[in-house]
Amino acid sequence: MGGMKKLINEPGDVVSEALRGMAAAHPDRLRVDHENRIVYRKDAPRSGKVGLISGGGSGHEPMHGGFVGLGMLDAACAGEVFTSPVPDQMMAATKAVDAGAGVLHIVKNYTGDVMNFEMAAELAAADAGTEVLSVVTNDDVAVQDSLYTAGRRGVGVTVLLEKIVGAAAEEGRSLQEVADLAKKVNDNGRSMGMALTSCTVPAAGKPTFELAENEMEVGIGIHGEPGRQRLPLAPAKDVAAMLVDPVVSDLPYQQGDSVIAFVNGMGGTPLIELYLMYNEVAQLLDRAGITIARNLVGNYITSLEMAGCSVTLLKVDDELVRLWDAPVNTPGLRWGA
Amino acid sequence: MGVDNFVNWLRDAASTMHDNAAYLTELDSAIGDADHGTNMDRGFQAVVAVLDESTFASADELMKKTGMTLVSKVGGASGPLYGTFFLRFGTALAGASSITPEVIGEAFTAGVGGILQRGKPELGDKTMYDAWAPALDAYDAAVAGGSDLAGALNAAAEAAAKGRDATVPLIARKGRASYLGERSAGHLDPGATSTTLLLESAARTLA
Numbered sequence: 001m002g003g004m005k006k007l008i009n010e011p012g013d014v015v016s017e018a019l020r021g022m023a024a025a026h027p028d029r030l031r032v033d034h035e036n037r038i039v040y041r042k043d044a045p046r047s048g049k050v051g052l053i054s055g056g057g058s059g060h061e062p063m064h065g066g067f068v069g070l071g072m073l074d075a076a077c078a079g080e081v082f083t084s085p086v087p088d089q090m091m092a093a094t095k096a097v098d099a100g101a102g103v104l105h106i107v108k109n110y111t112g113d114v115m116n117f118e119m120a121a122e123l124a125a126a127d128a129g130t131e132v133l134s135v136v137t138n139d140d141v142a143v144q145d146s147l148y149t150a151g152r153r154g155v156g157v158t159v160l161l162e163k164i165v166g167a168a169a170e171e172g173r174s175l176q177e178v179a180d181l182a183k184k185v186n187d188n189g190r191s192m193g194m195a196l197t198s199c200t201v202p203a204a205g206k207p208t209f210e211l212a213e214n215e216m217e218v219g220i221g222i223h224g225e226p227g228r229q230r231l232p233l234a235p236a237k238d239v240a241a242m243l244v245d246p247v248v249s250d251l252p253y254q255q256g257d258s259v260i261a262f263v264n265g266m267g268g269t270p271l272i273e274l275y276l277m278y279n280e281v282a283q284l285l286d287r288a289g290i291t292i293a294r295n296l297v298g299n300y301i302t303s304l305e306m307a308g309c310s311v312t313l314l315k316v317d318d319e320l321v322r323l324w325d326a327p328v329n330t331p332g333l334r335w336g337a
Numbered sequence: 338m339g340v341d342n343f344v345n346w347l348r349d350a351a352s353t354m355h356d357n358a359a360y361l362t363e364l365d366s367a368i369g370d371a372d373h374g375t376n377m378d379r380g381f382q383a384v385v386a387v388l389d390e391s392t393f394a395s396a397d398e399l400m401k402k403t404g405m406t407l408v409s410k411v412g413g414a415s416g417p418l419y420g421t422f423f424l425r426f427g428t429a430l431a432g433a434s435s436i437t438p439e440v441i442g443e444a445f446t447a448g449v450g451g452i453l454q455r456g457k458p459e460l461g462d463k464t465m466y467d468a469w470a471p472a473l474d475a476y477d478a479a480v481a482g483g484s485d486l487a488g489a490l491n492a493a494a495e496a497a498a499k500g501r502d503a504t505v506p507l508i509a510r511k512g513r514a515s516y517l518g519e520r521s522a523g524h525l526d527p528g529a530t531s532t533t534l535l536l537e538s539a540a541r542t543l544a
Contacts, residue, residue, distance in 0.1 A: 057412075080379075082370045083412040111512045112413035115455055119408065119417055142516070149515035204362055204371040223370040225513060226520065 004205045006305075011202035015058045015078055022065055026331050029069045036092045037078045037085070039065035044074045044097045050169045050178045051075070051097030054106040054162060055090060056113055057082040059201070060222055062332030063159060063301045069330035070337055072166035073106075081201050081304070082223045084112035090120035094130055102131035102175035104182065106162060108154030109138040133175055135182035137161060139189045139312065141250045142219030142228050153221045156264050156312030157189030159300045160324075163333060167326035181323075185314065190250050192219065192243040193310030196233075197268060199224040199303050218242055222266070222303045236273070240280030243311040248288060253313055255289030260296065260324060262312040267302035269309055274298065277309055285313075293321050300332060338436045338486070342543050343396045344388055347403060350538040351381035357534055364527040368514035372413065373527040380411035380419070396436060400427030400444075414512060415528065418452050418465065419535075425451035438486045441543075442477055445493075449473050456511065463509035463521065465528030472497035472536050487544035494533070494540040501529040 008014050015037065022039060023032040031040050045051060054064040055077030064076035074097040079085035094103050107117045114136060121132050137154030165182045173181070195217040198207040201224065208224035211217060216239070219228030234242070253259060263278040265271070278297045285292060293316050301310075316324070327337035354361075354377045361374030383406050393399035400423050408420030429447035433440045449469045452458070458466035475496035479489035504526035512528070514521040 079412050080372065080376070083372050083376055084414075084416075086409050086412050086416055088409050110414075111456070112416070115414055115417040116412070118455075149509075149518075150511055150513070153516065201371045203375045204366065208366050208371045221513075221516060223513065225368075225370050226517060228516075228518060228520075 004200050004202070006200070006202060008202055011205065014202045015080055018058070018061075019065070019078060022331070029329065029331065030065075033092070036089050038089055038093045038096070039068045039076045039078065040093075040096065041068050041070070041074045045099035046074070047099050048101055048172060049099060050101045050173065050175045051094070051099065051103040052106065052162070052166055052169055052178075053077070053090065053093050053097060053103060054158070055079065055085045055093070056108055056110075057084060057223070059304045060302050062299075064162070066332030067159070067162050067330050069328070071170050071326060071328035072162050072330045072333065081203065084110065084116045087116050087120040087123055090117055091123055091127070094120065094124055094132060098130045102133065104165070104169075104175060104178055105132060105134040106158065106165070106182065107134055107136045108158055109136045109151050110153065111150050131175060133179040135161070135179060135186060137186050139186065139191045140221065141190050141192050141246050142221075155193060155222055156191040156262050156301055156310050157186060157314060159264070160189060160260055160262060160296070160312065160314050161185040163328060164320055164323045166328065167323040170326065185320070188251070188315040189312060190247045191310050191312040192247050193221070193227075193266065193308065194218045194239060194243060195220045195227065195266060195303075195306050195308035197305075197307040199267070199306040201304070216308070220303075220308065222301060224303050224306060236276055237280050240277055240284060240311070243309075244281055244284045247311060247313050248290070251313075251315065253288070253290050253315060256291075258291045258293040258316050258321075259285070260294045260314040260316055260320075261285060261292045262296040262300075262314070264296075264301055264310045264312065265299035266306040266308040266310070267299055268305040268307035271298065274309060281311055294324055340393050340396050340399055343399050344393075345542040346539050347381075347384055347388060347399075349542045350535050351385045353534050353538050354378050354381045354531070357531075361527050361531055364525055364530055367524045368509065368517055368521045369527060370513055373415065373531065376411045376413050376415055377531050380407045380416065383407075383410040395431075397427045397430035400424075400430060403427070414456070415531070417455055418528075421451035421455050422448040438480045438484070438489055441486065442480050442489070445473055445476055458511050461507060462511040463504045463507040463514060463526045463529075464511045465526070465532040467504050467507075467526065468497040468500040468529040468532040468536070471500040472532075485544070487540070490536070490540040490544055494537045497529075497533040497536045501525065501533045504529045
């Protein structure tokens with residue numbers, strides 16, 4: 001097991017000091033409210049534009065603060081590591097980005113995130129009338145029986161949704177249109193993840209779980225929590241099938257479908273392995289007759305230093321591809337701007 | 338029975354959460370995300386800071402402020418759940434001319450009702466409600482049987498501990514532990530554990 005080996009000062013200061021670093025690194029695009037731990041797009045609020053807010057526990061960087069900027073989010077609320085932010089933060093962010101067109105909350109389906117965003121929406125309703133709609137992402141197929149769980153987790157599709165919906169908001173679409181599009185993206189996306197190692201929450205000081213050298217966890221989320229199954233370590237092509245097959249059969253994605261294929265690193269796996277995995281995923285999809293319209297490979301929704309990856313597929317039409325291609329300029333994603 | 342009793346409870350609860358923070362986080366590591374103790378400790382230390390800075394004329398104001406502080410500082414699911422408990426508890430105390438075991442019972446009922454509304458748990462879901470529900474039943478039964486406040490709170494704490502222990506074999510159906518499916522069985526629920534600590538603290542200090 002061993003002790004904690006991290007580039008930190010004090011465990012309790014990790015989130016606030018990382019936010020200071022983000023502010024220092026991206027003054028052209030971001031401004032940071034350090035007291036409330038909110039990352040804002042520098043030019044928010046944008047007149048006539050629907051405000052997009054997300055937030056969640058820290059430790060998933062670049063999500064969500066790294067996705068604030070032109071073509072994506074207007075604000076991101078940072079919680080403690082793996083802990084939902086609190087209603088005060090979401091309230092402050094909601095008020096600050098509202099330019100009269102309303103605000104969409106993008107919430108990942110975790111009990112704490114959903115409850116805190118719900119409380120924020122109730123408080124906002126009781127306060128001055130900012131119109132707020134919410135979308136809850138729940139794309140993780142590893143959670144099989146949603147009747148007897150807190151429901152499927154929001155994972156990789158959240159990244160794709162923030163990009164696509166961000167482009168639509170930038171075009172000046174209404175709050176209802178933006179919310180409907182967000183639901184469409186969530187409904188057409190599915191994900192599955194696996195871990196080669198656990199991760200260490202700074203305040204806990206030791207790994208959340210133990211994995212032997214020859215073991216892997218399949219069906220993990222993004223909080224270092226154990227997964228559905230512990231299995232013997234397998235070659236990448238077998239791991240790819242373990243992730244792709246349940247994703248494809250769940251929606252289901254069918255022959256002739258076009259998708260955005262997203263191979264995401266959990267934070268501790270090098271890009272060479274992620275590209276190797278993408279090669280396996282692309283071959284599996286090709287065999288299934290599924291066309292990859294666009295792809296994304298890299299560390300975008302992470303779980304601290306956990307090694308492993310997730311696969312997300314999003315079924316797309318011409319509209320979604322066009323919005324995906326639209327300009328984006330954030331610390332975590334940038335093209336066309 | 339006045340504000341000081343509640344202040345004593347909150348200060349004792351804060352030191353209890355602090356002393357048990359590592360234990361609660363360890364329980365949460367097994368079936369959750371390894372932050373429950375840290376979050377509870379941070380929230381109750383913030384409550385202590387409020388107690389140090391302010392004085393409260395009434396117990397209802399104190400409990401409502403405690404609820405708002407926990408909502409603002411704890412995060413996760415525990416923040417809204419514990420925060421709502423204290424908010425509703427305080428709201429129910431407002432207007433009571435004297436704080437009797439019956440009045441505390443009504444506030445207790447309102448607080449647990451808030452947890453039910455926010456978290457929608459059912460008994461046996463392996464959540465904090467598995468400690469709250471039997472504790473409330475035991476409290477009400479004790480008061481109905483003529484028990485004083487100390488006796489009723491002791492009954493509540495004992496029932497909470499039994500409810501907590503009974504979470505071990507359960508498969509979680511709410512919260513992050515539910516993602517584990519059958520692998521969540523065999524572990525004590527961290528939320529039921531912190532609830533028991535809070536009620537044991539009440540039994541020590543509130544009466």
